[in-house]
Amino acid sequence: MRSLVNEDCQLQLVRKNVLKEKTKIYFGSDIIGDKLCIIAGPCSVEDETTTLRIAEKLAKLGLRFFRAGAFKPRCSPYSFQGLCEKGLTILEKVKKETGLKIVTEVIDIGVIDIVAEVADILQVGAKNMGNTSLLKKLGCCNKPILLKRGMAAQLDELFLAAEYILLGGNSNVILCERGIRTFNNYTRFTLDIAAIPMIKDTSHLPIFVDPSHATGRRDLIIPMSKASVAAGADGLLIEVHDEPDKSLSDADQTIGIKAFVTLLRELDNPLG
Amino acid sequence: MRSLVNEDCQLQLVRKNVLKEKTKIYFGSDIIGDKLCIIAGPCSVEDETTTLRIAEKLAKLGLRFFRAGAFKPRCSPYSFQGLCEKGLTILEKVKKETGLKIVTEVIDIGVIDIVAEVADILQVGAKNMGNTSLLKKLGCCNKPILLKRGMAAQLDELFLAAEYILLGGNSNVILCERGIRTFNNYTRFTLDIAAIPMIKDTSHLPIFVDPSHATGRRDLIIPMSKASVAAGADGLLIEVHDEPDKSLSDADQTIGIKAFVTLLRELDNPLG
Amino acid sequence: MRSLVNEDCQLQLVRKNVLKEKTKIYFGSDIIGDKLCIIAGPCSVEDETTTLRIAEKLAKLGLRFFRAGAFKPRCSPYSFQGLCEKGLTILEKVKKETGLKIVTEVIDIGVIDIVAEVADILQVGAKNMGNTSLLKKLGCCNKPILLKRGMAAQLDELFLAAEYILLGGNSNVILCERGIRTFNNYTRFTLDIAAIPMIKDTSHLPIFVDPSHATGRRDLIIPMSKASVAAGADGLLIEVHDEPDKSLSDADQTIGIKAFVTLLRELDNPLG
């Protein structure tokens, strides 16, 4: 059974032949879709001190894009749900004090405006890839969108989700492979690395990879990052914390600063 | 790798031991969670004439719950997106003229109020099971919620999604198995029938099955409905149209009135 | 991506249109492919006393087909590998003393002859569905074959495996759905009940279901058996032991005699 794309319609705006060139997204001198780009930071925005401290350490390493969630769409209502508006205020401070560009998640149509005030890139999480109301509104947003593939989404479905945003007029979309759900029991998800060349071959949009969520294991972040880059990824999304065991969420998949430095070295210093 | 539930928290309100009895939801003399309940109707609300005609035909067969989507979260932005507010007006008319209870989808937090004005049961589609913002707001809604399992959701994750709604104070939640994504290529999804006894054993909430979306094939609706009922399902959600080939969406999985009558007979006339 | 069938060839001998009637397999007055048939017994042939005792208890309930493995293709070389030839001798004794028909697994081409001397039906396990050498030789065997679907086999691939046997001249093949590997974490496999009507619609061969291996859980055997029968299964393969907790293999999915009696009652006493 092939995916819905072939039955209902054709991809249009996300296809390579629509634009002559690969999409590049400019943030002053920082460009996404050009050389390898690293987005890093803790899973959640935690208290101001911790968040600022991590951000400063990462900025010193040359990082340009900082990720941390203020709104967290957790599986369980009893898990930490994020600092919400307060988290956005902290991110604003991070931005001011470190100059880092902010990447943070927008979890529903009600918070797009306040997230867009602070964020340089609005992230749509895997759980919301099929939230077409959100996608439609982000089509009218003037900030770039990082759109994660749903955990059970066919590539065609990811493309169509992006098509919703492009069709609304927002052409700055970054796709992100973050692992698909399979029978594998040694990782949280299965990183579908073949999606990288396939996406690059089909679409002009940049493709990022999130090895942290894909594997759920610190010990696999470095090899999977290297594999992703070798397969042609335009960027990586890495969960980093200076005290990873104390992370308020996703501790198992969050690496420490030292491991992050090793990762950068193994990738030939993309921040350098 | 076990699901997140065991790591982060425990199920609480959805568990069987919290309430002494199985949840029953009363709509006058119609009860969900008691004897087998059938919810049927076209995939989408189409024009007023068509929708009313189908509703009347189904009401004559004894149907009490009518389903049809006014808001459609389609994979592609180029597919029919539903009649939206206009669709709700048509559903209101169906309700008035036929006495049928209305089951219709709520696709984002922005439309909860207007959907709740018309609907007797608000449906959360598979694509939105992980939309925690929507789940939280539905916890404050005074209408029953039919919550579909995400296409790649572990049962624990479905339970936790329900827990969001229950925790908000809305205890009238109906769970719905609608097929999971597997490698199978002869059906759209794989109906996970074992989920039915498992859910009944774990939770006090009623469990429905949607064989239409699960299989994507008309020829499998009757046997899968019978299997679901044999496994203990409290109800079925069936896509029916009086001219199924003309359905504006999901035509491949929509049965005609005649097949629906056969289904009812094979199920020992649950409407009777 | 569709399965290989469509690319390489067409199904021929397994298709419904080849024979005018549904395949029935006669064992004296016992017929497979007619009314519901139950095959039951312990996972493995254990010592003679235990095996005979279980067989006698089941025969008293009216059982006609007894299953137990003498050769066990276990995942681990450190697990019990079956009694092998000695197990066959025990099965021969069971046959003589109880009159039960014997269903037992043939795990390689080297043991076909000795298994066929004792067994009334030779079982090909899920792990061997793709063992084409075995399938070819079984095409020349004069005993019926119960062919289990591989845990990741498309239906087309199951049909083609059967085609190997039929093409060799052995037309007595019983197909068996035993669960497919999916992301589900509450069962060992996911029982694909839609395969039952699909197989019946495509092929003239009888279709059995093995809820024991499919679920790996005792508590799901009864509801899944009922669902399978409701969906049209021609027979069931059930792991039963009179002291299930002492089973040498698959204890978690083996039910006791009492539960088996309950199952029979819930199925309207198919043993008559």
Added chain:
Amino acid sequence: MRSLVNEDCQLQLVRKNVLKEKTKIYFGSDIIGDKLCIIAGPCSVEDETTTLRIAEKLAKLGLRFFRAGAFKPRCSPYSFQGLCEKGLTILEKVKKETGLKIVTEVIDIGVIDIVAEVADILQVGAKNMGNTSLLKKLGCCNKPILLKRGMAAQLDELFLAAEYILLGGNSNVILCERGIRTFNNYTRFTLDIAAIPMIKDTSHLPIFVDPSHATGRRDLIIPMSKASVAAGADGLLIEVHDEPDKSLSDADQTIGIKAFVTLLRELDNPLG
């Protein structure tokens, strides 16, 4: 639900701590488990002229290990089943005339001896990973075994399959990741690249990758090969034909000589 390993037994001989060093397999001056090793050749042994011609072209490029199947366990009995014994004779000639080491599949216990006379490495295909009779006999074989992961095998199950061979006394086992079956519809299987570092971290055995079978697409062979090497693969298994469109099997995933040369260049000339 975790895999059987944890329930039944523990891995022993395949584990890293058993041997002090990583397993290396010596073929004169050619070593597997040391620097990157490439095994290449057509899917099947075709006629003598074609096979010799391809082998010579590959040998000229510096290839040391030639792969081609004489026995083919095809899904369909109507597909080309390989030249069998005649294919082995051709492989023997290839060996003599080109000096290439031969890697070819052994599909059942009946042909181990004749395959081992010609082959330098005996391949166990994905379909036979669970064929424990074959694994046991290969434990007594004095030739190295290349063991492919089953398409639905957990890593633990792959390790246990290798354990069968090691336990028999044959310590020269090469593991091979060749893609797992998932819902993905743009590739034949999903290459599970995280398996590479995971296997290296758990076991002392070399790990190869087969991007040809994993993806089923020529256009993905180069990026997936690069990704596999970046993730730490010890070797690659590549389907190459000098007229790929004329391949008797697997034409869609077979690359031509020119693409193979490009691959070698992109991998920094491992044939060196």
